[in-house]
Amino acid sequence: MSSLLKNIIRFVLFxxxxxxxxxxVPALHHFVKPWLYFLFILWxxxxxxxxxxxxxxxxxxxxxxxxxxxPGLHAAPCVLIAYLRPFVLNLLLPQxxxxxxxxxxxxxxxxxxxxLVYVLLLTLIHNAYLIxxxxxxxxxxxxxxxxxxxxxxxxxxxxxxxxxxxPRKARYRTNAA
Amino acid sequence: MRNIILFIRRFFVLFIFLLLxxxxxxxxxxxxxxxxxxxxxxxxxIIGRIDKQYNKVHEYFTLKKTNEQLxxxxxxxxxxxxxxxxxxxxxxxxxxxxxLRDTLGRVQRFHFLEARVVNNSVNEENNYITISxxxxxxxxxxMGVLGANGVVGRVILVSDNxxxxxxxxxxxxxxxxxxxxxxxxxxxxxWDGRNPSYVTLHNVSKSAKVKKGDTAVTSNFSTTFPQxxxxxxxxxxxxxxxxxxxxxxxxxxxxxxxxxYVYLIENTQWTEQHALEAQIPKNER
Numbered sequence: 001m002s003s004l005l006k007n008i009i010r011f012v013l014f015x016x017x018x019x020x021x022x023x024x025v026p027a028l029h030h031f032v033k034p035w036l037y038f039l040f041i042l043w044x045x046x047x048x049x050x051x052x053x054x055x056x057x058x059x060x061x062x063x064x065x066x067x068x069x070x071p072g073l074h075a076a077p078c079v080l081i082a083y084l085r086p087f088v089l090n091l092l093l094p095q096x097x098x099x100x101x102x103x104x105x106x107x108x109x110x111x112x113x114x115x116l117v118y119v120l121l122l123t124l125i126h127n128a129y130l131i132x133x134x135x136x137x138x139x140x141x142x143x144x145x146x147x148x149x150x151x152x153x154x155x156x157x158x159x160x161x162x163x164x165x166x167p168r169k170a171r172y173r174t175n176a177a
Numbered sequence: 178m179r180n181i182i183l184f185i186r187r188f189f190v191l192f193i194f195l196l197l198x199x200x201x202x203x204x205x206x207x208x209x210x211x212x213x214x215x216x217x218x219x220x221x222x223i224i225g226r227i228d229k230q231y232n233k234v235h236e237y238f239t240l241k242k243t244n245e246q247l248x249x250x251x252x253x254x255x256x257x258x259x260x261x262x263x264x265x266x267x268x269x270x271x272x273x274x275x276x277l278r279d280t281l282g283r284v285q286r287f288h289f290l291e292a293r294v295v296n297n298s299v300n301e302e303n304n305y306i307t308i309s310x311x312x313x314x315x316x317x318x319x320m321g322v323l324g325a326n327g328v329v330g331r332v333i334l335v336s337d338n339x340x341x342x343x344x345x346x347x348x349x350x351x352x353x354x355x356x357x358x359x360x361x362x363x364x365x366x367x368w369d370g371r372n373p374s375y376v377t378l379h380n381v382s383k384s385a386k387v388k389k390g391d392t393a394v395t396s397n398f399s400t401t402f403p404q405x406x407x408x409x410x411x412x413x414x415x416x417x418x419x420x421x422x423x424x425x426x427x428x429x430x431x432x433x434x435x436x437x438y439v440y441l442i443e444n445t446q447w448t449e450q451h452a453l454e455a456q457i458p459k460n461e462r
Contacts, residue, residue: 020231026434027300030371050190058197066224068298069305069341072205076198083194133205134302 003045003103011060014040019067022158031143031150036158037064037074038126041082042119043168045104050086057082077129081122092118106168119159120152127151225339228296228307239435246325247438287403289323290315290441295339299346299373299433306330306342308439316340321401321442327430328352328408329439331401346373346433353399354378354408357392359385366393366408366427373433376409378425385423387414393427400447 018037025034041057048056061078065071089105092114102109105118128148135144185192236243296307310316312335320332322342330350334341343350345368352366356378364380378393391411395402409427417424444450 023298023300024235025300027373033300051193054190054193054197058201061201068301069307070205070301070303072201072203075201076205079194079197079201083190133202 007040007044010040010043011063015060015063015067018064023068029150031146032154033147033151034158035127035130035151035155036162038078038081038123039159039162041078041085042122042159043104043106044085046089047103050083053082053085054079073133074130076133077126080129081126084125085122088118088121104168107163120156123155123159124148124152127155222336222339225295225307225309225336229309232293232295236437239437242432242435243325243437246432250325286445288443288445290443292316292340292439292441294436294439297344297433297436299344302370303348304344304346304373304433305333306344306436306439308340308342308441309338310441311336311338311340313337315443316441317443319401319447321399321444323402323406323440323442324431324433324436325438326407326432328395328402328406329431329433329436332441342439344433345376345429345431352402352408353396354393355396356381356385356387356411357394357405359387361385363396363398374428375412376427376429378409378411378427379422381423381425383416383421383423387411387423387425389414393425400444400450402442 014037018035022034022036027033037060040060041053044053044056057078058075061075062071064074064078068074092110105115107115110118131144131147131151290310292308292310294306295309296305298304298306306322306329308316316332316335318332318335322329322331328345330342330344330347331352332340333343345352345366347368348370350367353363354366355362355364359381362380362382362385364378366376366378368376381387389411393408393411395404395406395408397404407430409429411425412428413426415424415426
């Protein structure tokens with residue numbers, strides 16, 4: 001399956017799962033809200049130019065917003081993590097290699113600990129920014145801190161469950177291909 | 178000049194990033210202020226259609242509870258039927274004709290329309306409900322919305338075949354209400370964003386005798402709702418030491434978790450009343 005087709009299917013699936021499964025789960029507490037959809041941006045291939053990542057993230061965030069009835073609320077954090085993604089990856093990728101040997105970020109291509117840091121950092125930034133925009137309307141600092149903590153833990157948990165349930169075949173890229 | 182172009186080329190990605198950020202925030206701010214952003218209306222139709230398909234499946238899961246609610250409501254309505262009342266019937270026969278006037282010549286002030294819920298959220302900070310009935314089927318902006326058991330919200334967006342309701346579980350929602358046995362206070366209901374089963378009733382005078390389990394209903398000052406519709410029951414009583422009012426936590430009468438059908442309430446005199454009130458001269462307000 002080509003990378004483009006794979007990512008188009010992911011685009012649709014992530015939005016549908018977020019809108020019709022995760023958002024319908026009754027909340028345990030108002031701090032705990034399962035956000036998973038932005039994993040699509042974390043999984044975009046390395047080879048995509050930075051400009052394209054930004055544009056794709058913006059369209060992705062906006063489509064999510066249509067389902068949530070809040071245009072702009074999810075688009076802003078998506079664009080932010082798409083912008084920060086290359087910097088975080090630059091820090092975490094092994095420096096001695098001159099080119100990427102895998103197609104996209106995964107446990108296999110980065111190693112477990114760097115991948116955990118990558119996911120944790122971008123999840124934290126995404127959730128903090130999203131809740132910050134929400135929070136601007138009604139200031140309550142405890143709410144902000146509590147919700148960022150709660151949602152980040154749930155999001156990272158969900159991301160690693162997704163990784164285990166749907167192992168991606170991270171093929172080693174050879175020069176022959 | 179060359180330096181400027183070089184500068185722009187060097188930081189092109191950053192500029193695009195900032196542009197997209199400003200764009201999304203601008204969309205957010207515009208939408209939140211007016212609720213009438215043009216693009217929200219277009220998207221409404223498409224998303225509404227997808228939501229409808231999803232709802233066809235989802236409906237089965239809450240079918241039993243919905244049936245119970247409908248049966249209960251039917252029972253209540255049957256009890257209100259004229260024929261159920263005894264005694265000598267001295268009045269002439271009761272009839273509602275196409276003009277919607279009763280035999281005493283009174284015009285029906287509130288009309289009811291039923292609508293199917295196709296999308297509903299309770300977990301957000303600002304919750305909205307989408308229904309599959311729109312402008313073509315007689316929905317107007319600012320109509321009140323009633324669930325099977327109690328008040329649900331107010332219509333804020335209308336497209337051709339779908340409408341969006343601002344649920345009572347929304348930080349921006351404010352509904353005029355009062356306690357059933359306290360006609361003196363003019364209080365209002367809003368939501369603190371925490372638990373979808375509880376809302377807050379403000380501005381109840383401390384002179385009112387409040388007990389747990391008291392009923393709160395819509396007030397006679399509301400233009401979107403007829404008075405006396407159930408809003409909720411008092412769950413917790415707190416006094417605000419800095420003012421002369423109670424802050425009451427209400428358990429909502431409507432069950433927001435399994436809304437399947439709602440009733441839209443049209444106030445036929447809404448336009449007239451608001452037009453008149455808008456005419457009050459500025460120096461006499």
